[in-house]
Amino acid sequence: MQETIQNLRARIDALNLQLLALLSERAAVAEEIGRLQTALGMPHYDPVREAQMLEALTAANRGPFSDETVKGLFKAIFQASMQLEQESDKVKYLTSRQTRREDTVVKLGDVVLGSHHAPVLVAGPCSIESHEQVEAAAAFVASRGVKLFRGGAFKPRTDPYSFQGLGEQGLRLGREACDRHGLLFISEIMDACDLPLFLEYADVLQIGARNMQNFTLLRAVGRANKPVLLKRGLSATIEEWLMAAEYLLSEGNTNVILCERGIRTFERYTRNTLDVSAVALAKQETHLPVLVDVTHSGGRRDLLVPLTKAGLAVGADGIMVEVHPNPAVALSDNKQQMDFDAFDRYLEETGYHKKLSQKRHEVYGF
Numbered sequence: 001m002q003e004t005i006q007n008l009r010a011r012i013d014a015l016n017l018q019l020l021a022l023l024s025e026r027a028a029v030a031e032e033i034g035r036l037q038t039a040l041g042m043p044h045y046d047p048v049r050e051a052q053m054l055e056a057l058t059a060a061n062r063g064p065f066s067d068e069t070v071k072g073l074f075k076a077i078f079q080a081s082m083q084l085e086q087e088s089d090k091v092k093y094l095t096s097r098q099t100r101r102e103d104t105v106v107k108l109g110d111v112v113l114g115s116h117h118a119p120v121l122v123a124g125p126c127s128i129e130s131h132e133q134v135e136a137a138a139a140f141v142a143s144r145g146v147k148l149f150r151g152g153a154f155k156p157r158t159d160p161y162s163f164q165g166l167g168e169q170g171l172r173l174g175r176e177a178c179d180r181h182g183l184l185f186i187s188e189i190m191d192a193c194d195l196p197l198f199l200e201y202a203d204v205l206q207i208g209a210r211n212m213q214n215f216t217l218l219r220a221v222g223r224a225n226k227p228v229l230l231k232r233g234l235s236a237t238i239e240e241w242l243m244a245a246e247y248l249l250s251e252g253n254t255n256v257i258l259c260e261r262g263i264r265t266f267e268r269y270t271r272n273t274l275d276v277s278a279v280a281l282a283k284q285e286t287h288l289p290v291l292v293d294v295t296h297s298g299g300r301r302d303l304l305v306p307l308t309k310a311g312l313a314v315g316a317d318g319i320m321v322e323v324h325p326n327p328a329v330a331l332s333d334n335k336q337q338m339d340f341d342a343f344d345r346y347l348e349e350t351g352y353h354k355k356l357s358q359k360r361h362e363v364y365g366f
C-alpha cells in the first residue's frame with residue numbers, strides 16, 4: 001500500500017514538472033503578446049479573449065474537475081500572465097539594484113568608495129574664504145590621513161546679502177591647496193553654465209540639497225565626465241532623491257555618490273534630522289555609494305560623533321564633515337564647523353584614524 005502511494009507520488013512529481021514546463025512556455029508566449037500590445041498601445045487585459053478561452057476549455061472538459069474548478073484554475077493562470085506583462089512594462093531604473101545587483105564602486109584617485117571598501121572621510125571648510133584659510137585647512141586634514149577635501153566656492157545662501165563664495169577664485173584656491181597636499185577636491189556647482197570651470201578645477205562635482213531637483217543642472221552634470229556627489233534635498237522624499245540620481249545616470253554618468261544630509265522636520269533641537277532609514281534604504285534600493293553629511297544633519301558639533309557612528313552603522317560608505325581653522329570667524333556655518341583640536345578629538349572618538357586605513361569588515365564585521 002505504502003509502496004503504491006510512493007509510486008503514485010513519483011508520477012505526480014513528474015506531472016508537476018511537465019505542468020511547470022508547459023506553464024513556463026505559456027508564460028513566454030503571453031509575454032511576447034504583452035510586448036506587442038505595449039508597442040501597439042493596447043491594454044493587456046482582454047476579458048473577451050479570456051471568456052473565449054474559458055468557453056473552449058469547459059467545452060473540452062471531460063472531468064474529473066468541474067467546469068467551475070477548471071475556470072478557477074485558468075483564471076489564476078490568466079492573472080499570472082497579466083502580472084508578467086505589466087511587470088515588463090515597468091521602467092528599468094538605472095539606479096535600481098534590480099537593474100544592477102553589484103555595488104557601484106567609485107574610484108577617486110587612489111580612494112575607492114563603496115562596497116566592501118573602508119569608509120571614506122570627506123573633510124574641509126564650508127566655504128573657501130582665502131588662501132590662508134584653505135591652505136591651513138587642507139594642510140591639516142591631509143596631515144590626518146584625509147584624502148577627500150570639500151570646500152564651497154559658489155554658495156547657495158538663504159540670505160542674498162550673506163557671503164556668496166569666492167566663485168572662480170575660490171575654485172582656483174581650492175584646487176591649488178589640494179594639489180599642494182595630495183587631496184581630491186569636491187565643490188558644489190550651482191549652475192550648469194559654470195561646468196567648464198568645475199571641469200577644470202574640481203575632482204568631484206557636488207550637487208547641493210537646494211539644487212537636487214534642478215533638472216537642467218542634473219542633465220548637464222550627467223553628461224560630464226566627472227564623479228558627482230548628489231545631496232538629498234531639504235524636504236525631498238527618498239524616491240525624489242533617487243529619481244534625481246536617475247537623471248545623472250540616464251545621461252551616462254555612472255560615478256554617482258548619494259549623500260544624506262538631514263531633512264527638515266518639526267524638530268528644533270537640531271538644524272535637520274538625520275534620516276538613517278534613508279541611508280539604509282538607499283543602500284538597499286540602489287547600487288550606489290552613500291555618504292552622510294553629519295555637519296548639516298544635526299547642525300550641532302556635539303552630535304558629530306554619534307551621527308557618524310549611526311551613519312556608518314546603517315551602511316554608509318563614508319562621512320562628510322566641516323573643518324575650519326577658526327570656525328568663530330567663518331563666513332558661513334560658523335556654529336557647526338570643527339576647529340583642528342575638535343577634529344582630532346572627532347577622529348579619536350569615531351575611530352576614524354583607524355577606519356581610514358581599514359577594510360569595511362575589519363571595522364564593522366560586516
Ligand SMILES: O=C(O)C(=O)C[C@]1(C(=O)O)C=C[C@@H](O)C=C1
Pocket residue numbers: 030033034044045046047049050077078079081082085
Ligand atoms: O491573449 C492576450 O492578449 C494575452 O495577453 C494573454 C492572456 C493569457 O494569459 O492567455 C493574458 C491576459 C489577457 O487578459 C488575456 C489573455
